[in-house]
Amino acid sequence: MDAEVLDRVIPSDLRQRLGRCADLAPVPLTGPLGTPEARAVLSGVELLVTGWGCPRLTSDVLAHAPRLRAVVHAAGSVKPVVSDDLWDRPGITVSSAADANAGPVVAFTLAAITFAAKKALPVAARYSGGWPGFTAREGADGRVVGIIGASRIGRRVIAGLRASDAGYRILLTDPYVSEADAAALGAELVGLPELCRRSSIVSVHAPQLPETRGLLGEEMLKLVPDGGVVVNTARGSLIDTEALARECAAGRLDAFLDVTDPEPLPPGHPLLTLPNVLVTPHMAGAQGSEVRRLGLYAVEEAERFARGEELLGRLRREDLARLA
Numbered sequence: 001m002d003a004e005v006l007d008r009v010i011p012s013d014l015r016q017r018l019g020r021c022a023d024l025a026p027v028p029l030t031g032p033l034g035t036p037e038a039r040a041v042l043s044g045v046e047l048l049v050t051g052w053g054c055p056r057l058t059s060d061v062l063a064h065a066p067r068l069r070a071v072v073h074a075a076g077s078v079k080p081v082v083s084d085d086l087w088d089r090p091g092i093t094v095s096s097a098a099d100a101n102a103g104p105v106v107a108f109t110l111a112a113i114t115f116a117a118k119k120a121l122p123v124a125a126r127y128s129g130g131w132p133g134f135t136a137r138e139g140a141d142g143r144v145v146g147i148i149g150a151s152r153i154g155r156r157v158i159a160g161l162r163a164s165d166a167g168y169r170i171l172l173t174d175p176y177v178s179e180a181d182a183a184a185l186g187a188e189l190v191g192l193p194e195l196c197r198r199s200s201i202v203s204v205h206a207p208q209l210p211e212t213r214g215l216l217g218e219e220m221l222k223l224v225p226d227g228g229v230v231v232n233t234a235r236g237s238l239i240d241t242e243a244l245a246r247e248c249a250a251g252r253l254d255a256f257l258d259v260t261d262p263e264p265l266p267p268g269h270p271l272l273t274l275p276n277v278l279v280t281p282h283m284a285g286a287q288g289s290e291v292r293r294l295g296l297y298a299v300e301e302a303e304r305f306a307r308g309e310e311l312l313g314r315l316r317r318e319d320l321a322r323l324a
Helices: 003-009 012-022 036-042 084-088 098-117 120-126 152-163 179-185 192-198 218-223 241-249 288-306 317-322
Strands: 047-050 070-073 093-096 144-148 169-173 201-204 228-232 253-257 277-279
Touching: 003 288, 012 288, 047 288, 070 288, 093 288, 098 120, 098 152, 098 201, 098 228, 098 253, 098 288, 120 253, 144 152, 144 192, 152 169, 152 179, 169 192, 192 218, 218 241, 241 253
Parallel strands: 047 070, 070 093, 144 169, 144 201, 201 228, 228 253, 253 277
Antiparallel strands: none
């Protein structure tokens, strides 16, 4: 991974712990994996810890890592790193620290939903010259929140909403979830059109796939009731950016967007200037002091690997269709 990222995610104390689990000193690879130096290191590697900035593990790279048995990704999605060539090679276990990255995303999303429920953005914009009157204020109690995608983050957001004393009513749409499964989570399973029609807040947690691109397009956005709010901490491509911009510019919808398409948005884009839209720079996941969680998770996975135990973050090829 990138040298600066490596020092933040896996600082020296975690590297020492990583070395102890295999009784050897881990060797950092912070540049291209095709150099003679990198190939010399890869020739003896059994476990490879990857992260943001890691080159893709193609057949050319794997050809120089004949002993490789595990890839532990100290970040969320493995899609930028893991190739078909790796999945095709037998005997390699893949693990992700997505569970460790989920916590900050869930906390960020719940905060955004709370602000959305209280209409914080329009209040800030419309009452800059004074406080709103008592009858102009809005609250969270009894709000209907639509969750798109029962992902690991979507499920934890549902749990957080249920733990609130606001009495949120939760709708869920996910093609892989049954009505009984949704009920067990504390949500009502509905189709996407119905979710949009009934929800005052729509929060997106589906994976980025060809079939989910533009999932919230113009037609679906127009179904969201006037005054509704869209929250996206998943992937920007799930929403039709220009259609959302039109709805927000008309004042019909508000939005909290941690991800956009494209990312970042070009300077001067309406979503960056509208008073009822908050765009943050893809910061819901682990940031700053939080990224150590990812390194710790990866080190603990390496320790489990050294002990011959099942990896908690293990992924299989078929899992990718449901993952970000």
